[in-house]
Amino acid sequence: MDESKIISSVKQQYEALPYPPRNPEDEKIRLLRTVGDTLSELNHYCFKGKKNFNQDFRCLVAGGGTGDSVINLAEQLRGTSAEIVYLDMSAASRRIAEQRAAVRGLTNITWLTESLLSIPELNIEKFDYINCSGVLHHLSDPVEGARALASALKDDGAMYLMVYAEYGRHAVYLMQTLFRELIPQHLSIQEKVNMARRIIGSLPVHHAFIKDLDKWANEITASGYGDSGLYDLLLHSVDRCYNVNEVYELAAAAELRLVTFLGSDKRYYDPAQLVAEESILTAWREKSLQEQQSIAEKLFSNHIKHQCYLSRQAACVASMDDEDNAIILEHELANQNMAIHEAIKPGETLSITFTINHEKTVFQLSGNKVNKACFRYMDGKTPISSIIRKVKMKCGDSEQKIRSELRSIFETLFPMGCIYLQHP
Numbered sequence: 001m002d003e004s005k006i007i008s009s010v011k012q013q014y015e016a017l018p019y020p021p022r023n024p025e026d027e028k029i030r031l032l033r034t035v036g037d038t039l040s041e042l043n044h045y046c047f048k049g050k051k052n053f054n055q056d057f058r059c060l061v062a063g064g065g066t067g068d069s070v071i072n073l074a075e076q077l078r079g080t081s082a083e084i085v086y087l088d089m090s091a092a093s094r095r096i097a098e099q100r101a102a103v104r105g106l107t108n109i110t111w112l113t114e115s116l117l118s119i120p121e122l123n124i125e126k127f128d129y130i131n132c133s134g135v136l137h138h139l140s141d142p143v144e145g146a147r148a149l150a151s152a153l154k155d156d157g158a159m160y161l162m163v164y165a166e167y168g169r170h171a172v173y174l175m176q177t178l179f180r181e182l183i184p185q186h187l188s189i190q191e192k193v194n195m196a197r198r199i200i201g202s203l204p205v206h207h208a209f210i211k212d213l214d215k216w217a218n219e220i221t222a223s224g225y226g227d228s229g230l231y232d233l234l235l236h237s238v239d240r241c242y243n244v245n246e247v248y249e250l251a252a253a254a255e256l257r258l259v260t261f262l263g264s265d266k267r268y269y270d271p272a273q274l275v276a277e278e279s280i281l282t283a284w285r286e287k288s289l290q291e292q293q294s295i296a297e298k299l300f301s302n303h304i305k306h307q308c309y310l311s312r313q314a315a316c317v318a319s320m321d322d323e324d325n326a327i328i329l330e331h332e333l334a335n336q337n338m339a340i341h342e343a344i345k346p347g348e349t350l351s352i353t354f355t356i357n358h359e360k361t362v363f364q365l366s367g368n369k370v371n372k373a374c375f376r377y378m379d380g381k382t383p384i385s386s387i388i389r390k391v392k393m394k395c396g397d398s399e400q401k402i403r404s405e406l407r408s409i410f411e412t413l414f415p416m417g418c419i420y421l422q423h424p
Contacts, residue, residue: 007089007115009237010138014065014090016189017228022066024099033331034069035263035307036160037131039076040330040380044420045259045309046158049318049325051128057082060127062116062149063135064088067097073131074106085124087112119148126154133162134305136250138238146254159256159310164241165303171208172216173241175200175234183235192235193227215304244269244294247306259309259316261293266307267415268300269293318421320384320407325421327387327410328380333418340365341375354418361416369395370405378409381424 036042043051051057057077061070064086074084086109088094094113101109114122116135130149136142142163153159183195200220203210218224219233242250251258260266267273271284271292284292297303318325329337332354344350344367352363365371373394377387388402395402413419 007117011089013189013231013236014088015092017231018066018090018093018096019228019232020066020068020225021228022068022096022100024096024103027071027100027103031075032068032072034072034131034133035162036133036309037069037072037076038330040328040420040422041262041417042129042158042160042309043422044318046129046311046313046316047156047318048316048322049420049422053077053082054080057129058125058127059084060087060130060149060152061085062087062119062130062132064097065090065093065134067093067100069131069133070097070109071100071104071106074101074109075104077108078106080108082108083110084108085110085112085127087114087116087119089113089115116145117148119152124152126152126157128154128157130157130159132159133307134164136161137163137240137242138236140238142240142250143253146250146256150254150256153256153312155312156316157311158259158316160262160307161247161251161310162305162307163247163250164239165297165306166241166243167297167300168215168302168304169241171212172233173239175209176236176239179235189231190227193231196230196234242306244290244297244306247308248290251308251310254310256310256312257314258290259311261306261308263305263307265300265303266417268303269296271296271299274299320410320421322421323385323388324383324423326380326383326424327378327406328420328422329378329413329418330420331418333413337375337378341372344368344372344375346372363413363416363418365409365412368405370397370402371409374402374406374409378419380422383424 039053043049057080059073059082061073061084064070065088067086070084070086077084086094086097091113094111098111116132117139130153132149136145139145149159179196179199182199183192187195200209216233219229248258261269272281274296275281284295287295329335340352344365346368348367350365350367354361354363370391373391374387377390384406387406388399391397391402392399410419
């Protein structure tokens, strides 16, 4: 199938079944958080914590769909001079995204109905940040798409990329192959969906997809994404997957570097999170980071997507060594530094339970006067150098001990995605 036919087929799908299905009225009661788009996280990983989002910050959401990322970014950047550009070739998806923005009263979005492959011909200014979630794996030539995106990225800019992962989607690709062989291609989209549901209903209980059904229930059930999700998951005309090494290769083909993997499963890119056997850990430590991540992917074997930041910069991650940075708590711990400060009792262990991406996490902290004082100033505004000075005056401990305590707090919460660094 040539590129024009692929684009036509994909466009037809998303005109008939915008994905993911969204009700604009839901914007009155909730804001969906999208991976990679939290500004404090983006700033920490991609701009050394130094990006000022209030000054002409430019975002491109390439393949914006029904608007999750563009709404999340536009809401965070409300009241600034930032511009968010939405780009998608589905007019039906764009209408839903525009309706969601209208419900929120967002006016900082520019709307384009185009394929991301047309970016080099659009003559638009370059971007500080590009979000491309779930798009490149639906192109016949993902490298061409990645290069088109990179051409629109500023030299110091960053990109969030999500592509499907290989090992956690084996049952999906088995079903896609089955449907291609069994469902006539001349049927309408709805007829294909109906026949697919009948086939799923007749699968034996030992079938790989049925055994894995809980993983995909939200995508295909009426209470989840329904027909739109089923078609996108199992009947899509173009769908390829990537392993860790292939993600690195895709980034390199666009002359970009992989900064970090993201998402609720990001700790499972570290073999040490999966196996405790010291002799095996010793062998891993001799390997490069990419090799370790590739090994961990196979050990975990359940990634269904790879989510990552890409950049041209070799060193773009904020560091605790830069004491001009402030420390900010995020997500469920956002603005909770004073509550934690007050809850800490020296000599006692404090347990805090919170949920990230539907997964409960328990953070345990052995209370002492130093970390109690540190949390008071972890407000995203007080530089580390000032925290050290203030805590020293209050507690009388050495700067070295306070630095060590701050680093311990940071290293405990950082893998959970609950703490970042930023210049005030």
